[in-house]
Amino acid sequence: MMSAVRSFQVPANLNAHTPAEFRGVQRDHVRLMALDTVSGDCFHNHFHHLAAYLRKGDLLVLNNSRTLPAMLKGKSGKQTIEIRLSRKISDNEWEALIVGGVVTVGEKITLLGELTATITGIGMEAPLVILSFSKSGLALYENIYRYGEPLHYEYIETPWPLEMYQTVYASVPGSVEMPSAGRAFTWKLLKQLKQKGVNIAFIQLHAGLSYYGNNRWPNPSKHVEDYCVPEETAALVNQTKENGGRVIAVGTTVVRALETAVNHTGKVEAQEGRTRLYIQKGYPLKAVDGLITGFHEPEASHLDLLTAFIDKHLLLKAYRAALADGYLWHEFGDMNLILPMEEKR
The missing domain is CATH 2.40.10.240 (QueA-like)
Incomplete structure (x- = not known):
């Protein structure tokens, strides 16, 4: 299935084929494009300045699934x-x-x-x-x-060790591809965010294959993945929403898990199982207000999920700006924060 947002091409020189650490850059010093979901305005920064866009009382939810050599x-x-x-x-x-x-x-x-x-x-x-x-x-x-060896695709030229495909907080083995939206976090940055009053919580969603090769991608409506939303995380999400804070998912996997766990009253329940939830334009997000993610290929269904947060024309405009400004794509690349930023502006 092709993405609804595919009117761009990523030139080969913007495919990040080397981890930040091997480019002489700390994990949290990759670039960050912050995107206002209302206006479509872009703010260009570096990931270790993430705290500038978050507020006391916000909640970051991370996926602590650990990558297997699959x-x-x-x-x-x-x-x-x-x-x-x-x-x-x-x-x-x-x-x-x-x-x-x-x-x-x-x-x-x-x-x-x-x-x-x-x-x-x-x-x-x-x-x-x-x-x-x-x-x-x-x-x-x-x-x-x-x-086993870590999975890598054609744009990766070197067989990097498994640790390069782990987030610093990964603890529950099960993903065959790294939940890469969290790769740029360091313990130092997480501590800084907590000191500002940003809360941290975890879910697990074991990421499956996102690409089958030969220009074949999973059908998102048939893409089943195992997930777990713990009691503590469900309570923190609900409390954050009640207190007027924002819930920011670190990765599309977190969006999928939290939105799957929303009950008929709009609250997140602690639960585990297998989800086939497909989020796209028009989907009424109930648990998540913002998203930290990488930059996605035009064919990826992840882009459809992003249009639940922001108008696809604004998203496409921002992606073209990122291409023009030399942002790097894929799991070793730069980061994108998608969030209502009326107070930042």
């Missing part, structure tokens, strides 16, 4: 197979993408560490399949961590 290599007959894990189904089953060979249901793939994976069915949508592994639970995770 790319496994194996053999099926004479074929070399690459497995890209997408979503955990059970202790020994995953939805996954198979790259580099033609495989069918019933076929067995031999992996390192005396591990095998059998294709037992078709996933939630093509081209995903269901894999049943010969190990389960902690033994399977141990094998994944020992022999």
Whole structure:
């Protein structure tokens, strides 16, 4: 499915293929474009100045899902197979993408560490399949961590270590792609925000594959991801809203989790499960007021979610400004704050 906002192209030189730390820049010194959802005005800054746009009583909600080394290599007959894990189904089953060979249901793939994976069915949508592994639970995770590699796409030229794909606060393993909106945060910045009176809370949403290769993207209405909204976070969101503060999601994953957890009275409930919520233009956001995110490809459904916060024409105008000003795209790139900023202006 194509995004409703796709009238731009990202030149190759704006694809961030190197983590900030390897460009001689601290994580929180990447650039920040703050975007007023009402006027569409853009403010250009650096991420470590984020506090300038937030107020005492605001709440930042972060996704503390930890990234797995979700790319496994194996053999099926004479074929070399690459497995890209997408979503955990059970202790020994995953939805996954198979790259580099033609495989069918019933076929067995031999992996390192005396591990095998059998294709037992078709996933939630093509081209995903269901894999049943010969190990389960902690033994399977141990094998994944020992022999797996972090997922990376064509614009990444160097196989960076797994730690480059983690946020500093990541603690619950489960994402196959880094929840990258939080990558620019440092403990120093989080402490600074708390000292200003900005509250911090966490959810988990284990991010699945966002790209299937060969110009194929997930159908957002079929894209299932596991999430958990803890009791403490639900209470903080509701309290912030009641007190007139703003709830700012760090990443589209957080938006998806919190909005899934909204009950019929408009309050966020503590809950966990699997969400297939698809947020786009016109969606009535009930839990979240603002968003910190990276810059997204024109084909990504993430852009549809952004149009629930801001008119798509204002968003497109801001993206064109970011392109003209040399902002960097993707998980190692620069950041975008989307928020009503009437008091800032």
